[in-house]
Each structure stands twice: as structure tokens, then as C-alpha cells.
Amino acid sequence: MKRRVVVTAIGMASPVGDTAQAAFEALVRAQCGVAPYPDGSLNREVGFVHTDVDIGLPGNQSLMLDRVSTLAMYAARQALEQGGLEAREQTNCGVFVGTGIGGVSALCDAVAGFYNVIKKKIQLVIPAAMPNAPAAHIAQRMVSTQEAQTYATACTAGAVAIGEAFRRIRDGYLDVAVAGGTEAMLRPELLQAWGQLQVLCVDAEKSEQGGCRPFSKGRTGFALGEGAAMMLIESYEHALARGATPIAEICGYGVSNDGTHALRPNHEGQALAIQRALDDARLPLADVRYINAHATGTMTGDRVETRAIRHVFGSHADSLAVSSIKGAIGHLIGAGGAVEAAVTAMSLQKQVLAPTLKYEAGDPECDLDYVPNVARNVHGLGAALSNSFGMGGNNAVLAFAAI
Structure with missing residues (x-):
């Protein structure tokens, strides 16, 4: 018998808010989080996360992890805390994460360091850059012994991760999971690569018709952004049994x-x-x-x-x-x-x-x-x-x- 599946908590780091509630309120106010990058290193307006997502990371993880992982862990930590999932329940919680490219900053810095363009960083490149790093680190933080899966399906990756977690819970393989997506590719190298595809919009500060303008006359494309969202999803019965209030x-x-x-x-x-x-x-x-x-x-x-x-x-x-x-x-x-x-x-x-x-x-x-x-x-x-x-x-x- 297929089970009902509900969302009971949401963690988020976005260009318009550092929690799901703050982001939703900003969106309702029609706030725009796309702007010039603070340090001036990028030649286009982008959607960037303002908050310090390294807060709460143990030891030297902020140095050793790529930003794609720290964003994911920040959002997952929010979801777990908001959802009130106890430690013993986290052990049985699955992890499903989508990402388009994984730890691309670690790769870019490793190549630049190899050619002495920048000073070499103290970082283990492979575990930082591997696409499954975000899922692995979330699972380790929870001491989860359930499956920790990664999906790299380009722009659908976060939705696919949620959908696959939904199927596992609906079909009885899991009772609860953290699922969502993460991305951090705000790099000059990546902006140039996206520019090759001619899909990036004209900056809003350069034209009255600039910025990302979905469905509009004269639209020119999108602004690249970064962020993460993680949902705590569980069977309806599991949520009711532990007193959780479903969102949807x-x-x-x-x-x-x-x-x-x-x-x-x-x-x-x-x-x-x-x-x-x-x-x-x-x-x-x-x-x-x-x-x-x-x-x-x-x-x-x-x-x-x-x-x-x-x-x-x-x-x-x-x-x-x-x-x-x-x-x-x-x-x-x-x-x-x-x-x-x-x-x-x-x-x-x-x-x-x-x-x-x-x-x-x-x-x-x-x-x-x-x-x-x-x-x-x-x-x-x-x-x-x-x-x-x-x-x-x-x-x-x-x-x-x-x-």
C-alpha cells in the first residue's frame, strides 16, 4: 500500500533570505536578490547568498569543504532543527541531494594553483570536488546509516532528489529523509562558460529591459545564482506519531x-x-x-x-x-x-x-x-x-x- 508523504520542515540559503521563511516573505514582497557581486570579481549581476554559511561547522571543515557542501549542510541543519528530528531518528534518515556540477570551486582553485596563477590552497581536492560530497557530509553529520544518494541531472537535480526521496518513503523503503539541492558556481570561469551558451541576461543596471524577466517581451535570459534548499520529508504516519506539523x-x-x-x-x-x-x-x-x-x-x-x-x-x-x-x-x-x-x-x-x-x-x-x-x-x-x-x-x- 502506498503511503502519504509530507514536508515537515524546510531549510534554505538563498539570494533573498537565509531561511525558508525569510526567503518566502522576500519573494512575496517582490524583492530581488540579483546584484553585482560584492568583491567585484564577477562581471555580471548574480544571485548570491549573503549569510555566513560556515557558521557551526566543526574543526577545519570550512577550509576543507567546497561551498557547494557548506551551503547544503547549512540548509540541512536548518531543516533538521526546525523539524525537531531527534538523534536516533537521524540515524535512520535518508539523504537525497541534487547538484548540477558539485565542487567546482575546489576544481578551479586546484587548476589555478597547479599553474601558479594563485597560491595553492590547503585542501584535499578530490573529497571537496566530488559531486556526492554534500550528501556524504550531511549523512555523516546525522550519523545516518540509510542511503545517501546524489543526482546530477543539470537544472532538475534538486527536484529529482526530492522526487526520488518521495518514492522511497511512499513505497516503504524509508520513513524519513532530507532531500533537496545545492549549487555554488559563482566563478569567473563558470560565468564565461555560461556566456558561451548565450543564455545569460543583460544586467538590470545596464538596460531597462535587463535582468531575468521570465515570459516577458524582450527577455534576454537568466542571471546565475547560488543557494541550497533542503526539505525534511516523511510518511504522514511517521510525522503524526512524533507530533510534527506538515507544511504540505x-x-x-x-x-x-x-x-x-x-x-x-x-x-x-x-x-x-x-x-x-x-x-x-x-x-x-x-x-x-x-x-x-x-x-x-x-x-x-x-x-x-x-x-x-x-x-x-x-x-x-x-x-x-x-x-x-x-x-x-x-x-x-x-x-x-x-x-x-x-x-x-x-x-x-x-x-x-x-x-x-x-x-x-x-x-x-x-x-x-x-x-x-x-x-x-x-x-x-x-x-x-x-x-x-x-x-x-x-x-x-x-x-x-x-x-
């Missing part, structure tokens, strides 16, 4: 692959993931009233996602609210799907939708209700989707229900 229910998960092109999204592949999530959740189309969109602000990507939504929902698409938070935080790549899933869960809990910032109508192929510029209070919002679509053609959609 995860009721479905759908994945697919475009099978067409590594860089060009395909609406049929995206629609398949959306439909699979709805089928998994046994949700009628009419029950869904909100979609937290992947919507990166690229010209092609936003049009394809709009087509995918219309493909699945038909005439009901005109009754949907669809918004993207990437204008506020940037594109967090492997952490993006986790942050967006967390915001979707909190939208159901609080009955408020975060807006799409800097929205300007005018693209005839983006013709849905995008919750423009101002948050929206809703009543009776019972179900919502969180879309994540990644390079390589990987698609992942999570379905949530109000408790």
Missing part, C-alpha cells in the same frame, strides 16, 4: 527525457513529465490552480514551457496562475528545483503566490496568467505543480497538495 503533501512526481537535443527543450517531453506527475498524484486537471514554472527567461525556453502547459491542460490553462521566481533569485541550476519546490509547498501552506518579477506582456507565445510583479493572495488553493527542466533534456515535475 507531496502527492506526485513525474520525469521524462526529451530525447531530441541537449540544449533545445521540447514541449512534448515537458508535457509528458507534467502528465506523469498528475497521473502519479491522481490529480484531475481542474484541481491544479498554480504552477511554479521553470521559466528561466530565455526566449525559447519560456515559449516551450507555455506550450507544454497548454498541451496538458487545454482550456484549463487559462484558469491557471503560473509564476517564476528566477527574476528574484537567478537560476540556481541544481538547487533551483529544490528552492522552487519549497516555495510551492509554502504557497499552499500560506495561500499566497510569489510573483513573476519585471514582467512585461507582449510575447504572443507566452499568453498565460503569470502573476505579474505583485504577489497574489488566493483562497482554497488545494494543489500545485513545480516544474523543472534541464539541459540534456531531463524533465522533472513535483505535485503538491495542501494539508
